[in-house]
Amino acid sequence: MNLVTISGPPSSGKTAVILKTIDSLKKRGLKVAVAKFDCLYTDDDILYEKAGIPVKKGLSGALCPDHYFVSNVEEITKWGLDNGFDILISESAGLCNRCSPYIKGIKAVCVIDNLSGINTPKKIGPMLKSADIVVITKGDIVSQAEREVFASRVNTVNPAATIMHINGLTGQGSFELSTLLFDESLHVDSLKGKELRFPMPAALCSYCLGETRIGESYQMGNVRKMKLDD
Amino acid sequence: MKKIELENRKISGLLEDYPFLAAFFNDNGLEIAGKEEHTLKEYFNRFDEDEIEDRAIDVENIISQIGKFIEQMISFLGKDEDHVKTISIMPGTNKSGDAESFEELVIRQGEIICIVGPTGSGKSRLLGDIEWVAQKDTPTGRTVFINGEVPDKKWRFSSSDKLVAQLSQNMNFVMDLTVFEFVELHAESRLVENKEEIISRIIDKANDLAGEKFSPETPITSLSGGQSRALMIADTAILSKSPIILIDEIENAGIDRKRALKLLLSEDKIVLMATHDPILALMGDRRIVIKNGGIYKVIETTEEERNILSTLEEMDRTLLAYRTKLRQGEIITEIVETEEMTVSV
Ligand SMILES: Nc1ncnc2c1ncn2[C@@H]1O[C@H](COP(=O)(O)OP(=O)(O)OP(=O)(O)O)[C@@H](O)[C@H]1O
Ligand SMILES: Nc1nc2c(ncn2[C@@H]2O[C@H](COP(=O)(O)OP(=O)(O)O)[C@@H](O)[C@H]2O)c(=O)[nH]1
Ligand SMILES: [Mg+2]
Ligand SMILES: [Mg+2]
Numbered sequence: 001m002n003l004v005t006i007s008g009p010p011s012s013g014k015t016a017v018i019l020k021t022i023d024s025l026k027k028r029g030l031k032v033a034v035a036k037f038d039c040l041y042t043d044d045d046i047l048y049e050k051a052g053i054p055v056k057k058g059l060s061g062a063l064c065p066d067h068y069f070v071s072n073v074e075e076i077t078k079w080g081l082d083n084g085f086d087i088l089i090s091e092s093a094g095l096c097n098r099c100s101p102y103i104k105g106i107k108a109v110c111v112i113d114n115l116s117g118i119n120t121p122k123k124i125g126p127m128l129k130s131a132d133i134v135v136i137t138k139g140d141i142v143s144q145a146e147r148e149v150f151a152s153r154v155n156t157v158n159p160a161a162t163i164m165h166i167n168g169l170t171g172q173g174s175f176e177l178s179t180l181l182f183d184e185s186l187h188v189d190s191l192k193g194k195e196l197r198f199p200m201p202a203a204l205c206s207y208c209l210g211e212t213r214i215g216e217s218y219q220m221g222n223v224r225k226m227k228l229d230d
Numbered sequence: 231m232k233k234i235e236l237e238n239r240k241i242s243g244l245l246e247d248y249p250f251l252a253a254f255f256n257d258n259g260l261e262i263a264g265k266e267e268h269t270l271k272e273y274f275n276r277f278d279e280d281e282i283e284d285r286a287i288d289v290e291n292i293i294s295q296i297g298k299f300i301e302q303m304i305s306f307l308g309k310d311e312d313h314v315k316t317i318s319i320m321p322g323t324n325k326s327g328d329a330e331s332f333e334e335l336v337i338r339q340g341e342i343i344c345i346v347g348p349t350g351s352g353k354s355r356l357l358g359d360i361e362w363v364a365q366k367d368t369p370t371g372r373t374v375f376i377n378g379e380v381p382d383k384k385w386r387f388s389s390s391d392k393l394v395a396q397l398s399q400n401m402n403f404v405m406d407l408t409v410f411e412f413v414e415l416h417a418e419s420r421l422v423e424n425k426e427e428i429i430s431r432i433i434d435k436a437n438d439l440a441g442e443k444f445s446p447e448t449p450i451t452s453l454s455g456g457q458s459r460a461l462m463i464a465d466t467a468i469l470s471k472s473p474i475i476l477i478d479e480i481e482n483a484g485i486d487r488k489r490a491l492k493l494l495l496s497e498d499k500i501v502l503m504a505t506h507d508p509i510l511a512l513m514g515d516r517r518i519v520i521k522n523g524g525i526y527k528v529i530e531t532t533e534e535e536r537n538i539l540s541t542l543e544e545m546d547r548t549l550l551a552y553r554t555k556l557r558q559g560e561i562i563t564e565i566v567e568t569e570e571m572t573v574s575v
Contacts, residue, residue, distance in 0.1 A: 027369070098286055115404055118415070122257050125286035129258075142404055143458075144395050144466045145416040152419040155389040156257040159299040160291075163389040172354055175369065176362050176386075198288060 001080050002087045002186050005101050007066075007127050008111035010093045013137035015044045016168030017111055018089055019051055023171065024178035030086040035076045037069045037092035037101075044091065054083065065092050066099035067200060073103070074191045081189070087182055100127035102197040107186065109177075110161075113138040114150050121153040126198035128154070133180060134161045137168045236297050241273060242266035250303045250421060254296065259285060270296070306390045307421060314393070314473035315339050315377050317360060317500065322371030324524025325352070330372075332525055335518070339473070342491060342501040344511045347520030353504050356520060357476055360502075361394040362386060370523065394502075395472035397462055403450045409433060409461065410446035416469050428468060436464035439490050456485045463490045467497045477503045488513065509546055512539040 008014050022032045033054040036044045040059065048055040056079060060068030069092050080088035092101050102108035110131035112120065115138050121128060128134065134154050139147050151163055162180065166173035205221040236244075241262055245251055255262050265273055274289055282289060317337045321330035337343055345353045355370060363374045363381045375381065376393075384391050405412060413429045422428055429446075437443045440460035444453060453461065463485075466475060475494050491513060494501050505511055512535050519527040555562060 118405065122259065126288065129286075130288060130291070139396075140398055141402060142398075143462050144397060144470060145412065145462070146403070146405065148395075148470065149415050149419045151389045153257060155302070156254055156299065159295050159302055162387050170354065172358060175358065179367065198286065199283070201283065201286075 001077075001085055001188060002107070002182055003077055003080070003103075003188050003191075004087060004089045004107045004109060004181050005103065006089055006091050006109045006111060007094050007101055007131075008135075009097070009113075009116065009124070010095070012111045012113045012116070013135075013166075013168035014091050014093070014111045015047060017135055017137060017166050017174060017177070018091055019047065019053075020166070020168065020171035020174035021178045021181065022051070022053055022089070024175045025087060025182065028178075028182075030182060031084065032087045032089065033080055033083065033085045035073075035080075035088060035090045037065045037072075037090065039065045039093065039095060054085070064099055064200075065095060066101045069101040070196065070200070073101070077188065077191050089181075094124070094127040096201075097124045097127065099200050100125065100130060100196075100198055102126070102130055103191065104195050104197050105186075106188070106191075106194070107132055107181065107183075108197070109133045109135060109181075111135045111137060112154070114142045114147060118146070118149055118153055121150070121157050124157075129158050130197045131158060131161055133164060133177070134158060135164050135166050135177065137166055139165050140167050140169065233293055233297060237271040237293055238269050240267055240269050244270070248300050248303065251296070251300070254299050258292075260287075302388070302390070303421070313339070313498070314500070317474070318375040318378060319356075319360070319525075320373040320375070321525070322364075322366070322368075322373070324370075324522045326522060328524070330524045332528060335525065335528060337500055337502075339498050339500055340495050341516070342495070342503065342514040344503045344505055344514035344517040345520060346504075346506060346511060346517055347526075351520045352523040353520050355523065356518070356525070357394070357502065357504070360474065361392075363393065390471070392472045394474045394476050395466050395470040396476045396478070397466055398478060403453075403458065405450065407450055408446065409444060409448050409450055409453070412450050413461075413465060413469070416465060420469055420471065422469070432461075432464045432468050435468065435493055436461040439463060439486050439493070441485070459485050460490070464493065467494045467499065473498075474500045474502060477501065477505070509539065509542050512536065512542070 006014055006018060018034060025032050034048050036042060036048070036055060036057045038044070038059055040061065042057060042059070045055045045057040056076060058068060058072055069090065073090065076090065077088065090101070094100065108131045110128050112124065112128065112134065114136060136151060136154065147165065154163055164173055164177050166177060205223050206219055208221070211218050245266070262273070268276070270293060274287070274292065277287060315338065319335040321332055323329055345356060347353050352370070359368050359370055359372045360374055362368060363376065363385045364370065364372045365380070366373055376385070385393050403412070407415065410429060410433070413432050414425065417425045417428055433446055436457070437460070440457045442454065442457065444457050450458070450461070487510065491501060503510055503514060511517055512531055514531060516531065517529050518525055519529065552562060
């Protein structure tokens with residue numbers, strides 16, 4: 001089985017792209033499933049089910065969905081292997097632009113959209129910078145000039161990535177993406193011992209642990225103050 | 231460039247050799263002011279663990295990323311000679327698996343080709359085959375050659391060498407910039423040298439195409455539909471490096487469509503138009519008719535059709551003139567000869 005991790009800001013078009021891409025993978029006779037990770041709420045599992053795609057959903061609730069992803073990805077992989085899928089795609093929404101669920105040796109795709117503004121590539125961390133493939137969506141809504149400027153900004157922060165333009169509504173470009181996702185030689189048996197491409201940020205302050213009161217005396221752990229002097 | 235070699239170069243020297251690296255440092259949030267005399271290695275070694283974590287710097291990879299970026303930009307800047315003169319399409323199969331009946335379809339620089347066919351027939355797939363330079367590896371099994379040869383992989387994967395630029399129907403802008411700033415941003419991303427000159431040429435050409443004029447200081451969000459379309463066409467014709475321009479209909483409002491096509495052709499583009507507007511379709515040199523996923527016919531625009539085109543254009547002008555009348559609050563009482571009415575447009 002191949003595992004593919006797909007990540008990107010909320011509403012960037014991940015589900016739309018995955019659905020269209022799976023259409024093309026299925027036409028090649030491949031069995032594809034999705035593991036969907038989100039924070040508080042998602043309807044995506046219903047969309048996948050409707051399309052006849054086996055899906056598992058995980059809501060991280062109070063946790064960062066990417067942290068939650070890493071704690072569950074091994075079990076999800078086992079689920080995929082037990083069910084004999086050829087490709088298991090994970091969809092997760094990067095919320096803080098800092099975490100990234102990518103794993104060394106596992107194909108990593110980042111989905112961002114043209115509407116997010118040309119400075120966005122600068123602001124997204126490892127989720128964009130360490131992806132193997134960057135998919136840019138919603139090109140139908142902006143001009144050719146904006147598409148070119150946006151793509152060149154993405155290229156500047158991740159020169160090694162393959163950049164693909166996909167229209168999530170019509171699926172234009174998704175066939176092409178599908179040809180890059182399955183590779184017999186990237187078969188995984190287990191994720192045990194594999195490593196994240198990038199460490200997640202060190203968190204854990206009193207607020208992570210449920211503190212709600214404001215004020216210095218309630219702050220413990222990893223606390224840092226803004227510099228306000230000058 | 232070797233990683234070790236790159237690591238030991240001073241930032242000042244690198245910027246001198248590769249000025250475009252300034253954008254790399256900036257976009258990656260790496261301040262270099264005052265650190266120009268450090269080598270790359272020294273520069274990245276200065277960050278302590280906290281900083282590396284805070285800024286999410288990938289120390290292992292960043293130097294090789296810089297190397298990769300330099301390579302890409304050099305090849306981007308140095309390649310003016312690989313012009314796309316022809317695109318050849320070799321037949322595949324239609325949706326029923328039957329072989330397409332044409333032998334070889336060659337599209338040349340300076341040609342306008344229309345693509346027509348019912349919805350779902352495979353127009354977008356044909357355009358997709360061209361853009362992805364299909365090598366019998368798409369659902370149609372078609373093969374695409376560039377200048378008669380098996381194309382370089384870069385046409386698929388390089389972000390700066392896209393075969394097809396697309397003028398979309400949709401003419402919204404999502405940026406909040408003036409016309410000048412907008413074109414400047416595009417020019418900068420294309421690393422053009424004579425920036426000012428190119429920008430003013432684009433704005434002039436756009437004003438040529440648009441009915442009402444606009445100035446470089448106009449915010450792009452306040453351009454009319456026709457003005458935006460004119461700006462987009464001029465910008466794409468002049469700044470986009472893609473040899474093929476794909477047009478998904480050009481709406482017939484506030485823009486001189488014939489001139490727009492002429493401008494694109496004068497920049498040595500191949501124009502592909504997916505349209506059912508008879509005026510645009512007959513402006514093409516040929517039209518490709520798609521049926522059931524396959525290229526069913528390739529029709530050369532006939533002399534007779536060209537004559538009909540001028541009648542159609544006249545009808546179009548008549549309609550436009552009535553539109554203008556309505557817009558100006560006049561009451562329409564009779565059908566007036568076109569010649570008379572066009573004077574008032
Ligand atoms: N020769 C072919 N063999 C197999 N599938 C094909 C072939 N040509 C097109 N298709 C498939 O048929 C579907 C419809 O094609 P496409 O989207 O290109 O139609 P269209 O003409 O652009 O439609 P519209 O006018 O609605 O935009 C797509 O899924 C496409 O991949
Ligand atoms: N116009 C346009 N809309 C898109 C495109 N891709 C996705 N969308 C829409 O954007 C919205 C969010 O997409 P979705 O796939 O749910 O995003 P996700 O949260 O990243 O999974 C949906 O309404 C999609 O239909 C695109 O290429 N063009
Ligand atoms: Mg989704
Ligand atoms: Mg189409």
